[in-house]
Amino acid sequence: MKLVTTSGKVPANLPSVEATAADSFRQSKGVASSVRSHQTGPAMSRSLIDGLNPPQREAVLDDSPALLVLAGAGSGKTRVITHRIAHLIDVLHVPPFQILALTFTNRAASEMIERVEKLVLDPQASDPSISTFHSLCARILRKYAPAVGLSPSFSIYDSDDQLSLLMGVVHELSSSTDYERKTSPSLTSSEGGNKRAGLDRNKVRELLGELEACKNAGINVQSARERARGAQGELVAEVYARYSEALTQANAVDFGDLILRTTDLLRENPRIQHQLRDRWRHILVDEFQDTNPAQFKLLSALVGDHTERGRTFVVVGDDDQSIYSWRGADVANMLEFQEKFAAKLIKLEQNYRSDPPILDIAAKLIARNQYRLPKTLWSDRGEAAPIVAKPCLDDRGEARFVSREIRRLCLDQQLNYSDFAVFYRTNAQSRILEEQLRADGVPHCIIGSVGFYDRAEIKDLLAYLRLLVNPSDRIALLRVLNVPTRGIGAKTLAELEALSRPREGNLAQTLQGVASGALHLRSKRALPGINSFVALMAHLRDRLDEPPSQLLQALLDETNFIDHLENRQTRSKDAVSHVAELVGALLSFESEPGDSSLAAFLERVTLDRGPAVDDEGQQATGVVNLMTIHSAKGLEFDTVFVTGLEDELLPYKRREEEVDTEEERRLCYVAFTRAKHRLFLSWASRRQLHGLWHRGEVSPFLVGLPGIGVSAPAPRPDPQQHRRPPAFAPRATDETVEPLPDYESETQLRREPLAEDSQTHFGETHIVYDEEEVYPTGPRPAKRNDKRERANKELTPGDHVTHSRYGVGLVLELEDRPEGVMATVDFPMTGHKSIYTRFLRRY
C-alpha cells in the first residue's frame, strides 16, 4: 500500500488573505495548473453562455446583490457557480482575487478549481479563492492570529485531541471543590456500580457533543454563559469556558473554533473586517443547505453590507440534499438567507445528470418526505439501462457482486475504473468491499478513509512534529513525552502537573525547569528521561528551517523510533512501513510547489485527510471510488453502487435512538442521484459488524419503488453455472467450523419487497443468485478460538478447565453473552475469575 498525498486535490487555492493583487497571482500548493486556451473575450463568453439553459444563464448573468439558486439534484447548481466565476473573470473583468467560492469538502473544492480553470480563458488570470469553510478560516486566523490571542503556529485539534483536552478540563473541574458536587453526578459514571470511579469517557464525549452543538450554532463562550439555564446549562457553559481557555493555552483551535473565532475576529476588529470585505467582493457558496448557523454568521460578517455597489453574494442549494443536520446544518438558512439579504430566487428544473429511470426512482423516493420546498425536476434523456436491485446473502457476497459487475462493465462497456463509485452508509462497511476489490485486482481508492493518519505510530510522530512547531501544544506533548518510553510514567507526570499549576499549567516550561535544575522532583528516577526529551526538542527546534522530511528523519534517528516499534510486538508489523510512508508523504509534499513548511503539512493533514490510494492506482484507467454517501455529495459518476440498503442500516438506526427518517431518505436520495447512467442497489441478509452477525431486511426505502427490474446475473463464461433458483446449499459438515448463524429461509429472502405495487416489481422477475452466493463463503478457515469455543459449548458448571495463566480451575457458572460464553471459574491460586470460554481448555 502506498500513501499518495493529494497533490492537485487540495483546495489551497487560496493566496494569502491580504488584499494585494500581487500575492493572489502566486499559486498555492496543491493546485494543478490549468491548461487554458487562448481565445478572445467575445468568443468565449458566447460559448460560456451556450452551455447553459435559460434559468442557468439568468443565474450566471444576474447582478442582484443576493441570489439564491434553489434546485434539485443534477440541475447544474455547481455549474452555475463555476460559470459565474468564469463570467466574472472573463467578461466582467473582475480581478480573481476578489472572488471567494466556498464548498464543504476538499474534494468539492478541488473539483471546482478544476472546472473553473477549464472555463476561464484569460491566460493571465490568477486564481480565485476556492476553498472549504475551514481552510479559509485557518488561513485568515493564521494571518491575524495575534488579534485573537493566538500565535500563527497554532495547532488545529481533531476530535481525538479535543477529547483528550476536554478529559483534562473536566477532570480538573470535578476535582476542584466548588464544582465537585455539581459535576460528579453528571460527569462521572455510576452505571451498575461496576465501573471505576473515574471519569467516564462516554460522558465526556457527550459533553463534547454539547460543546460542538454550541459551536455549530455559532454560540461563543460569552453567549453560552449568557444563555445558560439551569444547573446543567451552567455547567456546560463553565466547561465550555474552561475548555476554550485550555485550547488557547495550548495555542490551538478545534474545527468549530475555526469558524467561530474567525467570526469573532471580524466582529471585533472593524479594520480587519473591512480589509477582508474589500478583498472578497463576490462570494459564492455551494451546497448551502448544509451550512450551519455558525457558518451563516461567518458569511454575514464577511459580506457586510451586501447592497454595496459591485458586490454579489450567491448561494446554491437543495433542501432535499440536506444531510448534515447532525452537524448543526439547518435548511432554514436558505429561507433566512432569502429574507435577510432580500435575495432573488432562481429555480432550475432540468436535470442533466441522470438517466430517466434513476431520476424516476429518486423522485419517487424523495416524494415521500413531508418537509420539502416545492421543486420540479425533469430530464429529456433517452433510453437507459435498468436499475439493478440485488439481494445478497451476506456482506461478502455483496462485495463480490460489486467487484464482479465492475470488472464486467469495464470489459463490456469500456468503462474506466474511475467511472465507478461504491457508496455505503458507514465507514465500517468499506472494509469488506476493499478486501474484495483488492483480491480481485480492481484498483480502488477509499475516499475520506480513516486510515493512515489514525494509526498510533503516525499520530505519535505527527504529535512530535506539531510540538516542534507549536511548543505550547499540550496534548501533543502529553502524547509523546513518554514515547518511546523514557521512564516518565503516571507518577512523574502527576508531579510535573503539580509543579506546572502555578505556571499556568505550562508543562513545557516545567520540563525545562526540571532539566535545568531550577525545579526538583521528589524522585530522580525520571530525570534522565526528562533531560533527554528536553534536549531532543531543543535540538530539533534548532533545525526547524530544514525540510520537514529531514526533520522527521532526525527525529526518527534520535529517538531510535524504529527500534522502539520493532521491540513492541503489540504494534502492527506494518508500523515500520507506515513510518516510511510518512517520510514519503513529506517528501512528496515538499516536491509540490508552494508552501512546503512543516506547518503547512500539518495543516493539510488535519484539514484534508487525503485519500489512501491503494495499489499505485492512478493510471490512465483511474480507480474505483469507495466512499460514504455523505462524502459523495456533489459528485457524479457514470455507474453507482449503493450498498447496504438494509433496514436500520440505510435508514440508520442507532440503539435506543429514533431514526430521522426524512434525513436518511434524503441521504438515500443523494446516493441515487449521483449516478449518471447505471445504478446498482444491493443489500445483504446478514452482515458482520463488530465481529457479530446481524440480520438484515431490505431497506423500507426500496419498498414500493417502481421500475426496478431485478436483473439476472451476468452471463458467465461457464454455461453450466447459470440461473439457479434461490436455494441454500447444505452446509459443509466440517467439525471445525462453527455453524453459521441461521439466517432467513429462502422464502423469506425471496419475499417480495414490493407487496403493494404489483405493476412494477421485483416480482415475477426472478431474483437470481449466483452460484457463488448460493454456496456462500464455503467453510471459513477455522479459527483456533472458534474451534475451542465450540468444544467448550458443552462445558457445564463443575467441569475442570485449564487456563494459560491461572492453571487448572473449576467452572462455577456460565453465562451467554453476545461476545461469547463467559465462565466464572474458581482457580485455587487466584480465586474467582470471569473468563470467556474461548480462553479456556477442558481439562
Added chain:
DNA sequence: GAGGGTATCTTTTTT
C-alpha cells in the same frame, strides 16, 4: 514504570 494479558466497547455521517 514497563509489559503482557484480558475485558470491553466501538462510529453514523465530516471539517
Added chain:
DNA sequence: AGATACCCTC
C-alpha cells in the same frame, strides 16, 4: 474485528 482501558506481575 480491532483498539483501548484496565489489571496484574515483574
